[in-house]
């Protein structure tokens with residue numbers, strides 16, 4: 001299958017100049033950029049549109065779209081214990097499938113091509129990603145405070161065996177939830193298994209003020225040897241920052257969720273200055289409430305500029321949303337060049353807020369909104385195109401989602 005994208009403005013990566021050109025996509029990969037004479041099966045005239053690498057959401061709980069708006073104006077502890085956990089106790093595999101589908105529709109609509117998930121009923125998450133055609137690093141959320149950690153870990157291992165690498169879309173990792181829900185011994189064991197399987201790990205770290213454990217203790221476990229995405233890192237002592245500057249460590253910054261749950265602002269400028277690899281996440285839709293990486297990119301940038309506007313540059317912001325997220329997730333390259341998977345987005349830039357055109361990169365960070373996204377492609381397939389979701393039956397999904405919400409919220413105790 002050959003697709004030709006004609007007459008588009010192309011931003012290959014945050015550091016290159018925008019140029020008007022054509023892209024040929026063959027069997028899911030970019031096969032040529034420039035003058036193209038070859039015939040294609042499908043030709044798209046993208047005059048007036050900009051093609052750039054797809055965005056990566058490095059921390060979410062996709063199925064939590066089911067709980068969007070259900071628990072507002074609360075701190076993390078009450079939000080989790082009083083509202084979210086009791087509803088999650090009722091979740092079925094079917095609910096998670098529809099919740100994840102709706103999340104993916106939202107993410108595709110907003111230019112996201114790949115995401116990192118931590119949840120349960122993971123077969124449903126993976127099935128939804130494959131059905132929709134989106135890339136996902138899926139980790140089973142693991143807790144052991146209730147004594148049932150072993151069962152969850154076994155489930156994560158089986159899930160790895162069944163889904164890892166599926167269709168070139170799915171990667172499976174391990175998700176020890178947080179140091180306050182997992183003992184050190186359990187984190188160590190989970191990380192050991194992940195290391196043996198060469199699988200990544202994702203964990204919540206220093207999200208709220210009440211998290212006062214020692215980072216040295218956490219890093220004395222096998223976690224030190226794994227590829228790890230640490231979500232949040234808001235309440236990280238200064239002396240801990242250098243400990244995270246490692247090739248195998250990433251910090252997923254979730255500025256909206258951190259503000260909304262009253263947790264504060266992560267020290268992103270300091271992390272970047274120390275060479276820590278920072279990417280962006282939305283967290284779940286119950287704490288954000290949107291899954292919008294363009295929005296997180298802009299907010300992350302503005303928050304760090306609070307005291308000094310030079311703290312985060314336009315290029316750094318674009319890197320967090322694309323290349324750094326791509327590397328953290330391992331799912332895509334975050335660059336548009338020959339030989340890479342065609343994981344790209346198309347923005348309609350014929351709009352007043354994208355003028356003057358010469359300053360487009362600044363507009364992408366400070367002026368664009370996700371509603372400027374015209375189309376989203378993963379591995380050469382459109383998953384969103386001009387109001388349509390070509391891979392799924394929207395009516396059936398919305399119906400399944402609404403039935404799931406009804407199941408979860410009706411008083412059936």
Ligand SMILES: N[C@@H](CCSC[C@H]1O[C@@H](n2cnc3c(=O)[nH]cnc32)[C@H](O)[C@@H]1O)C(=O)O
Pocket residue numbers: 061076080084085088118119120140141142143152177178204207257283284287
């Ligand atoms: N409790 C599950 C496993 C946990 S999955 C991941 C968990 O992370 C929770 N979660 C979502 N957002 C946050 C957050 O911001 N901080 C901490 N936990 C969160 C989410 O509600 C979900 O319960 C079981 O029965 O096996």
Ligand SMILES: [Zn+2]
Pocket residue numbers: 059060061204231283284
């Ligand atoms: Zn989270």
